[in-house]
Amino acid sequence: MVDQRITAAFVGMVVVLLSLLVHHSRRAQPQMSYPNVTSAELSAASATLAKALPESVFFGPHPVFIESVQSYWAMQERDIVPQCIFRPRKAREVATAIGIIKRDYDLCTRRGDLPSPFAIRSGGHSPIPGAANTNSGIVIDLRLLNQVVPSRDGLSVVIGSGARWLDVSSALDSKSLAVAGGRNSAVGVGGLTLGGGISFFSPRLGFVCNNILSYEIVLADGSVATASESSNPGLWRALKGGSNNFGVVTSFVARSFPSTSIWSGFLYMTGSKANQVIDAFHEFNQAKPGIYDEYAGGPLVCFSYLQKLGINVISTHLAYTKPVSWPACWAGFKSIGRLWSTVKIRSLTSATDELGKLSPPGLRDSFFTTTVKNDHATLMETYATYKQGAEVMRRVKGMTWTLALQPLLPAMMRRGQPDSQGLGTRTEPLVIVLFTVVWKDTADDELVDRTARGIIRHIDEYAASRGAADMYRYLNDCASWQRPFDGYGAENKRFLQDMSRIYDPNGLFQRACLGGFKLDMNHALLRQSDITKA
Numbered sequence: 001m002v003d004q005r006i007t008a009a010f011v012g013m014v015v016v017l018l019s020l021l022v023h024h025s026r027r028a029q030p031q032m033s034y035p036n037v038t039s040a041e042l043s044a045a046s047a048t049l050a051k052a053l054p055e056s057v058f059f060g061p062h063p064v065f066i067e068s069v070q071s072y073w074a075m076q077e078r079d080i081v082p083q084c085i086f087r088p089r090k091a092r093e094v095a096t097a098i099g100i101i102k103r104d105y106d107l108c109t110r111r112g113d114l115p116s117p118f119a120i121r122s123g124g125h126s127p128i129p130g131a132a133n134t135n136s137g138i139v140i141d142l143r144l145l146n147q148v149v150p151s152r153d154g155l156s157v158v159i160g161s162g163a164r165w166l167d168v169s170s171a172l173d174s175k176s177l178a179v180a181g182g183r184n185s186a187v188g189v190g191g192l193t194l195g196g197g198i199s200f201f202s203p204r205l206g207f208v209c210n211n212i213l214s215y216e217i218v219l220a221d222g223s224v225a226t227a228s229e230s231s232n233p234g235l236w237r238a239l240k241g242g243s244n245n246f247g248v249v250t251s252f253v254a255r256s257f258p259s260t261s262i263w264s265g266f267l268y269m270t271g272s273k274a275n276q277v278i279d280a281f282h283e284f285n286q287a288k289p290g291i292y293d294e295y296a297g298g299p300l301v302c303f304s305y306l307q308k309l310g311i312n313v314i315s316t317h318l319a320y321t322k323p324v325s326w327p328a329c330w331a332g333f334k335s336i337g338r339l340w341s342t343v344k345i346r347s348l349t350s351a352t353d354e355l356g357k358l359s360p361p362g363l364r365d366s367f368f369t370t371t372v373k374n375d376h377a378t379l380m381e382t383y384a385t386y387k388q389g390a391e392v393m394r395r396v397k398g399m400t401w402t403l404a405l406q407p408l409l410p411a412m413m414r415r416g417q418p419d420s421q422g423l424g425t426r427t428e429p430l431v432i433v434l435f436t437v438v439w440k441d442t443a444d445d446e447l448v449d450r451t452a453r454g455i456i457r458h459i460d461e462y463a464a465s466r467g468a469a470d471m472y473r474y475l476n477d478c479a480s481w482q483r484p485f486d487g488y489g490a491e492n493k494r495f496l497q498d499m500s501r502i503y504d505p506n507g508l509f510q511r512a513c514l515g516g517f518k519l520d521m522n523h524a525l526l527r528q529s530d531i532t533k534a
Contacts, residue, residue, distance in 0.1 A: 045104035045116040046084045046138055049097055056093055058085045068141050073186070074127035074365045079442075082119070082139045089144050091216055091224050091250040097140060098248060098508075099222030105512050115512040120244050123164050123188015127365035128480045131515045132191070142190060145250055150175060156213055157256045161190035161249050166356065169349040178259035178348055180211040180416075183297075183319075185349065185356035190249060195476035196241045196421055200262060200297035200319045200351065203412050209240035210416025211255045217247040220504040224250075229417070238499040240419030241488070243475060244516045245496065246503050263327070264297070264319035264351040265343030271312030273336055277301055278379050278405075280332035285374040285407045285429040292411050293329040295321045303383065305390040305401040312390070318343060319351065363398075364445070366437045368452040369477035370459055371408070371487070374429040375468035379405070382433055382459050389435070389455050396447060398440030406432050408472075420496055422489040423472060430470055433459060434477045452479060475517060484517055497521055 042050075050057040058064040060081070068085045072078045088094045101118055108115040117137035124132050133139055142162035148171035149158040157179060159168055166185035172178055180199040182192045197208025205211050214228035215236065225247075227236040238246055269277065281301050287293075297319030305312050320327045323345045326334055342354065372378050386403035393401050408430040413423040435455060437448050463469040475484040485493045497519050500510065510521045 043083060043104070043116040043137075044107075045101050045118075048100045048104070049086060049138065050084065052096055052100060053086070053088075053093055056087050056089065058087065059083070068121075068139065069133070071361075072124040072133065073359075073361045074125075075363055076127060076129040076365075076445075077124060077131065077133045078362075080130060080133040080135050082134055083136045085139050085141050087141045087144050088250075091145075091218060094140065094142075094218045094248050094250055095222050095224050097138075098218050098220065101138065101512065102220055102222060102508055105508050106506065109506065115508075117512055117514045119515045120190075120248055120513060121188075122161050122190030123186070123192075125184075125187045126191060127367055128515075130480075134514055137514070140248060142248075142250070143188075147251070148172070150177060150256060154256060154258070156253050159189050159252045159254055161188075161251055163189045165189060165192075165352055166349065169347070169352055172256065172259075173347050173349050176258055176260050177256045179254040179256050180205045180208050181254070181352075182208065183352055183355050184359065185352040186359070186361075187356075189252065192476060193252060194239060194241075194243050194249060196419070196474060197476070198406070198474075200264070200321055200348075202415075203292075203296055203409065204294035204321065204415065205255075206412060206414075206416030207240075207419065207421070209419050212240065212252050212417075213255055214253040215239050215249050216251040217249045219247045220506065220508040228253075234495075234499050235503055237418055238420055238496055240417065241421040241475065242496050242499070244513060245500055245509050245519055247509065259321070259348065261323040261345050261347055262297075262319060262321045262351055263323060263325055263343065263345050264317070265341055265346075265354065267316045267318065267333060267336075267338045267341045267343065269314040269316070269336065269338045271303070271314060273314055273338075274303060274312075274383060275380075276336045277314055277316060277333070278376075278383060280336060281405060281407075282374060282376045282379055283332055284329070285409065285431065292409065293327070294411070295324075296327070296329040297321055298406065299330075299333065301405045303386055303403045305387075305393075305399075307394065307396075307399045307401075312387075317355070363438050364440065364442070366448055366452065366479065367434060367477050368456055368479040368482065369432060369434045369474055370456050370463075371470045371472045371474070372431050372433060372459070372463040373468040373470060374407070374431055375463070375466055378459075378463045378466055378468040379431065381462045385455055385458055385462075386435070389451055392451050393437070393448070396437075396439045396444045398438070399444075400438040402436045404434040404436065406434070408432060420488060420492050421472070422487075422492040426470075430472065432474050432477065434474075449479075449481075453481065456482075478517065485519060493519070 065085050105115040117134045119134040119139050121132035121141045145160035146163040147160040148168050165182035180201040193208050199208050300317040302315045318330050390401050471487045473484040473487040478484045510518050
């Protein structure tokens with residue numbers, strides 16, 4: 001009876017805390033001032049764009065401008081004030097804008113001036129400052145390009161780059177269809193897909209990018225092109241993990257397939273179960289050949305320190321992409337005592353919405369990541385480092401500190417179409433190690449950053465000492481100071497650089513599009529013969 005009362009009290013406290021976090025995120029944020037911009041203050045690119053497409057360009061303090069800036073997921077992105085917001089309604093408008101930006105870029109380059117900056121926004125869910133926003137520049141806000149159009153035969157679906165995954169699953173659930181898409185309903189299609197993307201369906205189909213049949217993309221010269229296996233095949237592969245380095249992707253054609261309901265949800269446990277959870281995670285990843293279950297999505301194991309309660313909790317997300325309750329593959333987690341769970345058979349929209357609602361917007365957030373082999377001692381050291389980090393971060397106001405572990409199994413890394421991430425030759429199971437931090441005050445930004453760098457450095461050094469290090473870094477989880485393209489391997493990075501020289505020979509998306517991870521280019525012009533060979 002005493003144990004039941006303690007458990008009930010614990011559950012109640014966690015529920016209250018989660019409610020407080022959501023409530024805090026939804027409180028009215030302090031209103032920033034967005035003064036009118038005079039014509040004399042406009043960059044040449046902004047002024048020309050506003051004249052060419054007046055119904056799609058907005059300046060402060062217009063309500064559309066304010067909504068766009070204040071709708072980024074992370075507060076660090078909301079702190080940035082662009083010069084104007086460009087909201088295209090079709091790909092041709094994007095082409096017009098890129099043509100204007102490119103002419104301004106060429107002029108600035110000839111003069112030796114810095115080019116006018118621009119940023120590309122899909123969902124705006126990255127916590128990296130400047131990933132999809134830019135101070136005093138142009139933001140290409142793609143959220144009106146949010147169409148979801150299934151083909152008549154049910155084998156593919158056209159998805160606008162500005163859609164969110166909630167838009168996609170909501171449109172497809174009623175047709176008993178699905179795509180390999182994001183697991184968080186609030187995340188944008190464009191950013192996740194161009195960064196690789198992990199899905200509930202990845203064990204069967206590979207990364208999200210491995211299931212894109214074609215891309216509609218506006219190139220640096222302002223032309224609208226298609227990248228597919230038969231048209232611009234090098235660009236097609238480069239876009240599978242190459243981020244925003246080659247143009248503005250306006251839509252994707254994704255492979256779709258029959259799907260009704262899936263089984264998914266969280267198991268919530270006390271921090272005392274950490275060793276058992278890590279054991280179960282390690283054992284699942286080490287499954288012998290022939291036991292691999294391609295319908296098992298996950299596990300995503302999260303250890304969180306809740307500052308307001310001063311406690312550690314564990315939440316393990318499991319999924320199975322068939323409507324089967326407690327399949328045998330999750331037996332190792334089922335046997336661990338838990339406080340409560342949310343696992344059930346549900347729609348894909350319900351499954352992604354559960355994850356979306358647990359990461360509310362409007363807070364200061366940071367991600368940082370590394371990758372290790374599925375070495376038990378390295379996983380235990382990673383957990384110990386997480387606990388040490390929690391001690392350092394105790395002074396950070398409004399802090400929630402989380403370590404998340406998820407597997408990359410060899411079978412998954414070889415599924416689907418070829419990409420640029422360089423994982424296809426791996427033969428050992430890997431683990432993506434992700435740390436996330438949520439906090440309140442800008443005064444703590446430097447401490448968070450310093451702690452993050454030290455933690456990743458320690459884990460990498462420990463893993464290397466055991467032969468358990470791996471150079472891959474999942475781009476969508478990287479901090480601004482990390483270098484995901486180095487982790488793709490030298491050959492793949494050179495391939496991406498070659499594609500950039502072909503499709504963006506003057507480096508518009510390397511030098512003027514400031515957000516995202518870049519390719520360390522020198523922008524030497526290619527000969528026409530090189531372009532013909534590609």
